[in-house]
Structures are given as structure tokens and as C-alpha cells.
Amino acid sequence: QVQLVESGGGLVQAGGSLRLSCAASGRTFSNYGVAWFRQAPGKERELVTARSRSGARTYYADSVKGRFTISRDHTKNTLNLQMNGLKPEDTAVYYCAARDSDPVFPSSEYDYWGQGTQVTVSS
Numbered sequence: 001q002v003q004l005v006e007s008g009g010g011l012v013q014a015g016g017s018l019r020l021s022c023a024a025s026g027r028t029f030s031n032y033g034v035a036w037f038r039q040a041p042g043k044e045r046e047l048v049t050a051r052s053r054s055g056a057r058t059y060y061a062d063s064v065k066g067r068f069t070i071s072r073d074h075t076k077n078t079l080n081l082q083m084n085g086l087k088p089e090d091t092a093v094y095y096c097a098a099r100d101s102d103p104v105f106p107s108s109e110y111d112y113w114g115q116g117t118q119v120t121v122s123s
Contacts, residue, residue: 002026002112004096009117012086016121020081022096022114029077033103035110036070036081038092038119045095049081050103059103063089086121094119 008020020036035050049070050059058070069082079096094117097110 002029002032002098004098004112004114006094006096006114006117009094009119011120011122014087014121014123016086017082017084018086018119020083020094020096020117020119022079022081024077024079024098028074029072029079029098030074031100032098032112033101034070034072034079035097035103036079037095037097037107038090039095039116040092043092045107047103047105047107048094052102057102083119086119088121088123090119091121092119093117 003025005023006020008018010018012018033053036048037045038048039045048061048064049068051070067085071080096114098112099110
């Protein structure tokens, strides 16, 4: 099993940047398909970005393409999300997630979740 802990959320003005990190303990992140989800109040949890176990394939939601970047730091066993050009509609709780196979869209298919970190973008 793997335990996930996110950090790096906060309050930022529109156009600003934040970097989220997800630290994994228990097993190495490279064994898992990984993803970042977000959930805004009153909305369903949505897949923001994901990366396959091999790292060969990456997915970005259209709403964040060109602004967000997912990356793994194998030396620190962390998953990162660099968010640039933030917009008020990016406001949500962000979760990192992992599964024993490559990433898929439904959040219900993920085995491991972090506790979530709040990102708030003011206009």
C-alpha cells in the first residue's frame, strides 16, 4: 500500500501560480498510475491530469492544458502539479490519487487518495 499526503495549496490571485506536491510513503510512486483530481463546491470530482506508470503517457483536461504540468520526482518519491495562469474557476480542493494500473477517468477506480489541499483563486 501507499500513503499520500498533499501540500502546497493556498490563496492566490488570478494569473498567479501554485505548486502542489504529493508525498508518497510505503511504496515508490513509479509503481502506480497517478493523477490529480479536483472538486469544487457542488460539483463532481473531476480528473485534471494523469500520468501512466511508465511516464510515457500524460493526460490533461482541456480546461488546464497549457497551464498545468504534472511531474514526478523519483528521488523524493513525490508527485507534483505546477499550476500557472490560475483562474477563479480553478478554485477547488485538489487531490492526488494512485492506482495499481494506468490511470483512468473514473475517480472510483483509484485505490489511494491524499487528504486534499484547498486552492482558492481570487479575481
